[in-house]
Amino acid sequence: MDRLAIIGGRELYGEVPIAGAKNSALKVMVAGLLTDEPLILEEVPDLADVRQLTTLLQNHGASVEREGSTLTVHAKDIASTTAPYDIVRKMRASFNVLGPLLAREHEARVSLPGGCAIGARPVDLHLKALEAMGAEVELDEGYVVARAPGGLKGARISFPFVSVGATEHAMMAATLADGRTVLENAAREPEIADLADCLRAMGAKIDGEGTSTVTIDGVPRLHGATHEVVADRIEMGSYAMAVGAVGGELFLKRGRLALLGAADGILEEAGLTLKEENGGLRVTKWGRPTRGTSVQTEPFPGFPTDLQAQYMALMAMADGTSTIRETIFENRFMHVPELMRMGADIHVEGRSATVIGKRRLKGAPVMATDLRASMSLIIAGLSAEGQTMVSRLYHLDRGFERLDDKLRAVGALVERVPEE
Numbered sequence: 001m002d003r004l005a006i007i008g009g010r011e012l013y014g015e016v017p018i019a020g021a022k023n024s025a026l027k028v029m030v031a032g033l034l035t036d037e038p039l040i041l042e043e044v045p046d047l048a049d050v051r052q053l054t055t056l057l058q059n060h061g062a063s064v065e066r067e068g069s070t071l072t073v074h075a076k077d078i079a080s081t082t083a084p085y086d087i088v089r090k091m092r093a094s095f096n097v098l099g100p101l102l103a104r105e106h107e108a109r110v111s112l113p114g115g116c117a118i119g120a121r122p123v124d125l126h127l128k129a130l131e132a133m134g135a136e137v138e139l140d141e142g143y144v145v146a147r148a149p150g151g152l153k154g155a156r157i158s159f160p161f162v163s164v165g166a167t168e169h170a171m172m173a174a175t176l177a178d179g180r181t182v183l184e185n186a187a188r189e190p191e192i193a194d195l196a197d198c199l200r201a202m203g204a205k206i207d208g209e210g211t212s213t214v215t216i217d218g219v220p221r222l223h224g225a226t227h228e229v230v231a232d233r234i235e236m237g238s239y240a241m242a243v244g245a246v247g248g249e250l251f252l253k254r255g256r257l258a259l260l261g262a263a264d265g266i267l268e269e270a271g272l273t274l275k276e277e278n279g280g281l282r283v284t285k286w287g288r289p290t291r292g293t294s295v296q297t298e299p300f301p302g303f304p305t306d307l308q309a310q311y312m313a314l315m316a317m318a319d320g321t322s323t324i325r326e327t328i329f330e331n332r333f334m335h336v337p338e339l340m341r342m343g344a345d346i347h348v349e350g351r352s353a354t355v356i357g358k359r360r361l362k363g364a365p366v367m368a369t370d371l372r373a374s375m376s377l378i379i380a381g382l383s384a385e386g387q388t389m390v391s392r393l394y395h396l397d398r399g400f401e402r403l404d405d406k407l408r409a410v411g412a413l414v415e416r417v418p419e420e
């Protein structure tokens with residue numbers, strides 16, 4: 001397992017190519033199961049999660065060929081409708097193959113995704129949505145065994161609370177259902193709109209994505225298409241917070257302000273300048289430390305939970321005190337003890353953390369506990385005095401493409417080193 005050695009204190013200047021969004025790429029790849037024609041996906045990031053999902057799609061009989069950042073998924077025939085536990089457990093979004101397999105083959109046997117560091121993350125809303133569309137669902141030895149003899153039927157589905165995965169899952173299944181499906185209290189994340197764009201390019205009839213009500217009229221079949229994956233807003237926000245922590249100026253290629261939702265205003269309030277220009281986003285931070293600014297995570301367009309850990313690192317070195325409230329996941333403060341090893345002054349009570357900003361943290365050996373926590377520790381290390389060594393980088397490699405290369409290219413002193 002690799003570690004990342006960081007010498008703090010260097011300002012960041014230059015250009016960062018923002019990759020396609022992990023949280024969209026994984027879904028549009030699954031959409032490839034909905035057609036027997038090739039689906040060409042551009043700007044697909046080279047990530048561990050993408051490689052993991054590639055293995056699963058190949059297990060179902062699809063061919064997945066990568067050429068640079070373009071991935072072609074071709075599920076001409078479905079060889080197996082079983083998604084095995086040893087693949088699904090490694091990458092939770094794999095669970096979303098259930099709906100497309102049901103829609104196309106009218107049966108599927110998919111492992112429940114299993115545990116996850118940041119919370120229990122049940123899939124009950126996914127299953128209720130598929131049952132509303134007529135699927136017969138039962139649990140058997142950790143697997144969901146589902147059948148839809150005669151295919152899925154359109155339905156009106158009202159989610160009790162916002163779920164990104166359940167919204168996407170139902171959207172995909174509904175494209176081939178008989179009749180109209182209406183999703184109420186649907187998630188509004190940019191990745192939902194990106195999936196809708198891809199499905200529409202494949203011949204699906206979808207309306208309302210990006211609002212709380214999405215309408216899908218089923219069609220007999222979908223065809224192949226070419227789709228460019230939207231820029232990764234979490235990668236964008238993470239690099240913005242890195243330059244907020246150490247100062248300097250970064251141009252985030254393919255970045256767009258609209259993708260940041262409330263994070264844009266929060267970062268401006270904290271003292272960063274964000275400006276959209278020439279097909280990207282220029283993020284600048286001069287002089288004085290960032291200002292302590294409180295935030296609460298919420299479904300889009302609120303402040304994204306996937307930026308909470310990174311933001312906490314920024315606030316740990318801010319001028320003043322801030323409160324960070326995590327409303328989406330029940331266990332997403334595991335970066336706190338690791339930041340405290342670097343001298344951060346943070347007090348957690350339930351789902352709220354009070355962060356008392358300090359001028360500078362001190363480098364230390366720390367351990368990544370989950371994907372976004374790993375970036376939080378790196379942001380702290382970029383600014384801390386001395387060396388920080390971040391271990392368990394396999395968490396980072398799930399969702400940040402070539403992070404050490406991109407940081408070195410803009411002046412950071414970072415080096416990947418093998419575990420002792």
Ligand SMILES: CC(=O)N[C@H]1[C@@H](OP(=O)(O)OP(=O)(O)OC[C@H]2O[C@@H](n3ccc(=O)[nH]c3=O)[C@H](O)[C@@H]2O)O[C@H](CO)[C@@H](O)[C@@H]1O
Pocket residue numbers: 022023024026093119120121122123124125126127162163164165166305306328329330
């Ligand atoms: C691959 C991907 O796109 N992952 C993102 C997706 O995860 P994911 O789709 O899993 O997140 P959801 O939006 O579904 O989860 C939101 C909350 O609802 C709960 N829940 C969800 C489904 C369900 O059936 N029952 C249930 O109780 C979850 O445990 C969580 O507490 O959206 C999250 C919230 O924006 C992001 O942090 C993840 O990065």
Ligand SMILES: C=C(OP(=O)(O)O)C(=O)O
Pocket residue numbers: 022023092093306371372399
């Ligand atoms: C939680 C995340 O991803 P996943 O849902 O794949 O665990 C994330 O991208 O921050």
